[in-house]
Amino acid sequence: MKVTITEWHGAAYWRWNTDEDDDICGICRHSFEAACPDCQLPGDNCPPLWGECSHVYHMHCIHKWISQEASKGQCPLDRQPWEDKRA
Amino acid sequence: MSAIFAKRLQRELRELQASPPVGIAVETVNDSLKQWSIRIDGPEETLYAGEQFHLQFRFPEAYPLESPEVIFLDPVPVHPHVYSNGHICLSILYDQWSPALTIQSVCLSIQSMLSSCTKKQPPPDNQRYLMTAHRSPKDTAWAFHDDKV
Numbered sequence: 001m002k003v004t005i006t007e008w009h010g011a012a013y014w015r016w017n018t019d020e021d022d023d024i025c026g027i028c029r030h031s032f033e034a035a036c037p038d039c040q041l042p043g044d045n046c047p048p049l050w051g052e053c054s055h056v057y058h059m060h061c062i063h064k065w066i067s068q069e070a071s072k073g074q075c076p077l078d079r080q081p082w083e084d085k086r087a
Numbered sequence: 088m089s090a091i092f093a094k095r096l097q098r099e100l101r102e103l104q105a106s107p108p109v110g111i112a113v114e115t116v117n118d119s120l121k122q123w124s125i126r127i128d129g130p131e132e133t134l135y136a137g138e139q140f141h142l143q144f145r146f147p148e149a150y151p152l153e154s155p156e157v158i159f160l161d162p163v164p165v166h167p168h169v170y171s172n173g174h175i176c177l178s179i180l181y182d183q184w185s186p187a188l189t190i191q192s193v194c195l196s197i198q199s200m201l202s203s204c205t206k207k208q209p210p211p212d213n214q215r216y217l218m219t220a221h222r223s224p225k226d227t228a229w230a231f232h233d234d235k236v
């Protein structure tokens with residue numbers, strides 16, 4: 001039998017490659033595949049952000065923490081000075 | 088109420104009720120999720136075996152970016168780091184708070200603080216502290232100088 005394909009639709013799926021055991025943000029405890037609690041939609045506008053220390057949080061969550069004086073500018077998990085990892 | 092506050096607290100409640108650590112149980116949670124009471128059993132084979140204590144957690148709107156207020160309700164354990172008004176001298180509740188800490192990890196720290204106690208006695212400055220203490224322990228300027236007990 002010979003089949004001729006006349007039309008096709010591609011469908012793709014993507015996820016953040018965060019390498020975390022359970023893929024949740026250590027601050028809000030939501031999945032990286034979901035948005036941080038202040039965003040409606042997951043995706044590029046609410047990305048995970050790595051620190052130089054290799055820990056990862058929602059960008060919005062870690063920036064909220066770092067902007068507080070109580071954070072002393074430290075990563076919540078290892079208390080090292082937080083610096084956004086340069087891509 | 089901020090979204091991060093409500094969603095994280097709901098999630099923590101669900102997880103604590105589904106799989107509570109040994110000796111820790113959520114007792115009451117008010118409708119706004121702002122105030123919880125949690126039972127903590129004196130761990131076996133420690134000075135507190137057989138005793139039951141109750142922690143009161145109060146969550147600020149900024150939780151988990153800001154620490155919860157955690158105190159012992161009556162009966163307060165007799166412990167070198169627990170004042171008789173229920174205030175607890177434990178750095179993670181104050182200047183060492185991190186949003187990566189959870190209600191469960193705070194309870195486990197307090198349980199471990201009880202477990203490692205070698206002599207039931209109140210803090211040496213208990214009387215002085217009671218005279219000057221604010222209602223909330225978060226308003227105390229804590230000095231932490233002893234990690235041993």
